Each structure stands twice: as C-alpha cells, then as structure tokens.
Amino acid sequence: VKCDYCMDRIDKGLKPACVTICTSKCLSFDKTEHMPLVKRERYAKAMAALKGAAIFE
Template sequence: MSKYRIKLDRDRCIVCHSCEVLCKVKNETPAGISLNQIIAEPQVSEEGYPRLKIKYQPCLHCKKPECVPACPTGALYIREPDGLVLVNEDLCDGCMECHDACPWNVPRFNEHTGKMMKCDFCVDRIDSGLEPACVTACTTHALDFVLAKKKSAAKKAA
C-alpha cells in the first residue's frame, strides 16, 4: 500500500463528476478514457427514501499490485519510499496486460501515445508539495488526500 490514500466522504459527495473532469484536464487524458471514476447507484431505503450508493475509484496503489508483476516489460513499478504504483513510459509497449490484471482495470490504453496511462495520484503535484487534482478542487471537499491514518500536512494547514 502506498503511504497515501484518497478518502471519500460519502455524506459530502454529490456525484457531480468534478473529480473526473479535473483529472482529465490536469492529466490531458484523451477522450474515451478516464483515470478515475465516481460511481453512484440509486437505491431506495427501507423507509422508502431515495439514496445513492457512492464509490470513488482512483488507483488504490496496492501494497501487492497485480499490475506490476503482470507487466512483461518492467514498465509498471512501485516507487520507493512512498509506494506509488507508476508507469515508466519509456519501457511501456501498451500491451494492456496491466489493465487485464488489475481487478478494477485502472490502467488505460492511450491511443495517441500507444502507451498505458494510470492514476498516479498526480505524482508531479505531490512532488511539488500539492495534492492530486481531484482532491484539490473537489466541488464539495468530499475527497481527502491522507497519509496512512493521519491527515496530510497540507490538509492540516488548510
């Protein structure tokens, strides 16, 4: 598991899809693919009230990611010391083995580059002391970028 996690406050989430659009714009993801997903399933409660079952699906940056050993070229790797699961584009040949191996199919094929893309928690932003795009500008501040069991310094300061 990476030392970071994105936590969703389901009470605050209004499923506005801002997280997906922010990700798309920041990462210049081509049309047709998305590196993250907000999923809402309408339900009816026992009292007859409408409810939404909401799930946020970025990359989980697993402790033992299935995508990494599945990659035949060594392009997928775990960055130390923070445990982020990243793609080395120079090594990637776009074979999609990582996509198939991931239980949530998080890595996506970018037709324009012929390489895989995946949610990297906006590693360039993290390395500049910022938070992932989806967290930074979430409409309702429903997403939180957290260290294992404690809030990030940036969140505390805010």
C-alpha cells in the same frame, strides 16, 4: 489515462488535482499517519453541529 495519484504534484508538496478541484470536499489526501486525526476532527465537527438536535421516532 489511468490515475497516477498526481505524483508530480505530490512531489511538489501539493494535493492531487482531483482533491483540489472537488467542490463537495468528498475527496481527501494526506499522509497515512495524519488520517486518524482528520477522521476524529470531522466526527467532532459533525457532533457539534448536531448538539441540541432531537431524535423523533
């Protein structure tokens, strides 16, 4: 069966099943206008986690 983006779930305000069950949180699904904000938040969290880290060459 091909992916239909779980339109029945989306119509109910839910996320697609693949996003819900993804244990590594690699998949995301949101309205297009929210995605730039999501990307900025993820970047900020990643940078905060690296605070104080040293780079060795």
